[in-house]
Amino acid sequence: MAFIELKNVSKRYGKRLAVVDFTLHIDEGERVVLLGPSGCGKTTVLRLMAGLMAPYSGSIYLYGELASTDGKVLMQPESRHIGMVFQDLALWPHLTVKGNLEFVLKAKGVPRSERERRISEMLSLVSMEEFAYVKPTRLSGGQQQRVALARALISHPRILLMDEPLSNLDFELNLRLRRQIIRLQNRIGFTLIYVTHDREEAYDIGTRIVIMRNGRIAMVGSADDAEAYFSRLYSEIDDA
């Protein structure tokens, strides 16, 4: 049984095909990176996995169970044990850092003492303990990023989806947060699906790279395989 399985998944927006015949198995504990240029369908694949929309055709299985198929979402997003971090973070500006995390736990009906415990644990994991009572707008980009990560992980998701989460940050900070994401993933053991258009970032984070072009999978393999794919591609372009 595959942990995550996409079988011939296609998605269209009106007449436009955004994802075409996408087939991929992901094992528990992998860090899979979807790598490709803007518009190639990366975000659409994440939204399909999260159950935020249904595939036009094809099926998605989670934990061995049929989650979405042929225009239907069968397993609702809130039942998928999936956490999400998007580029625009979407932290709640009127709540403190702690409030942002607490909101998630309250919505899940986690009792107060348990909430307190999990919030401190998570803030310490992302080294943000001293910012518990600060509002997100007063934080730097990197700090906001860590809060978004903490908020996504506090409900103990089995799968974390990250959509170009570090694209807006300067290089130094980007590097530091990559290390933090990898460290957290090693420590907690969630399965990571990470989207980027940056090759170097992809190779650093991914235990497996999926190169996408025009809504399709162009290559699946290691960072070395991906590099070989790109050198072949560029030598073909040079030859032409």
Ligand code: ADP
């Ligand atoms: P990526 O994340 O790789 O940039 P997307 O998944 O966002 O790609 O988009 C894939 C294709 O689908 C693009 O051509 C995009 O313009 C189109 N698209 C994405 N979202 C919508 C939408 N809500 N309505 C219409 N077209 C969309």
Ligand code: MG
């Ligand atoms: Mg996108």
